[in-house]
Amino acid sequence: MIGLVAEDLEAFAVFARHRNFTRAAAELHVSQPALHTRIRKLEARLGRSLYLKQGRLLRLTEVGEQLAAFANDSRDRAAEFLGTLDLAPSRPLVLVAGSGTYLYLLGDPIRRFLAKGRELQLRTGDASETLAAVREGTADVGVTALTVPPDDLECEVLSQYPQTLITRADHRLADRRSIRLKDLQDEALVVPPKGRPHRQQLERSMLDQGIRWSVAVEAEGWELLVHFVRLGVGPAVVNGSVRVTSAVRRIPVKDLPPVRYYIVTRGDASDRVDELKGMLL
Structure with missing residues (x-):
């Protein structure tokens, strides 16, 4: 240069x-x-x-x-x-992940890493922002859900979860052990805002099967989405990693693919990055 x-x-x-x-x-x-x-x-x-x-x-x-x-x-x-x-001193490692990933998947590994006296800078970002940060070198490690991992980055499966319907106990589907998308015909659902990857995948799957449905409310973030379900606004399809209370039933959706979370790094990862990856896994 x-x-x-x-x-x-x-x-x-x-x-x-x-x-x-x-x-x-x-x-x-x-x-x-x-x-x-x-x-x-x-x-x-x-x-x-x-x-x-x-x-x-x-x-x-x-x-x-x-x-x-x-x-x-x-x-x-x-x-x-x-x-x-x-x-x-060497700079702290930078980890980027979504808010839900931090809430439901990474809490214990991060605590263990910090307890060893390691420095770690945390950033939040959606899947595209996470990939861009790792690709550009502004983050050392990313953790995000991906449908198709990119070829130019190292992607290792961290965990896999089914997609589930969550609903109140008084809903018509609450006693089912599992459902298919066709069971949601004419249902009003609590969903993420339009354009979010989870919403896009759900819309495509519903469209492919010709299922009519409507939006009960759009909710930003899993916690608010679960909150609306508890209030009785409507059921929601969520990643199986999302935590719910005893007031909410969780029912697997058999014809939706599982959600896979990946640890994303560049190919030239350092020993410190490998240590963090090992702790996350």
Whole structure:
């Protein structure tokens, strides 16, 4: 990367992590116009666009993703080298996962890892954000549910859960040992917001079988979704990892595929990353 200095690379790495000039400038302790100018100069030196604006969101271009990965790799190599000289402590590992994954799957492993005196920085993100963070090097390890694991990352199955219907005890299906999607004909369901992967898969499965259904309410996050079910707003289809109370019945849905959670890393994982993976598994 001729003509690029460490400060430029670090500034772009921070911007790539936030994809937001205001938050990135605050972390770097510079003004937003100064950061904007620095990244524009980077684009001029490379002769390529590093990000695109899509509505209110900023997305990295392919070159931008490559530069972010290079910047993070350079930072990690420098920190590793300095660590061998005892000049600087190594940075904490970064783990990214969804809120439900933290709540239901990772609590005990994280406690054990921290109890060993290890440093760990936690971030939250959905599946696409988790993959992007690991791919770009802004996270060392990701844990997320995937339908098809990507070929460019190391993906190891952490756990697998059936999809289940949860409902109150007074619902017409509450006494069933299992159901099929056709049993939800004309049902009003509590579902995640439109566009969420779980909602998309449910909609496709219902459409494939020609099943009519409606939205009782949209709920962001498993805990709120379970709360609405307890209130009697309607039943919901959830991952089998989601915890419920005794007031809610859990019924396996036989014709929906299981949900698989993966540990995601890059191919050049360090010994520290392998230790964290081993503890998660």
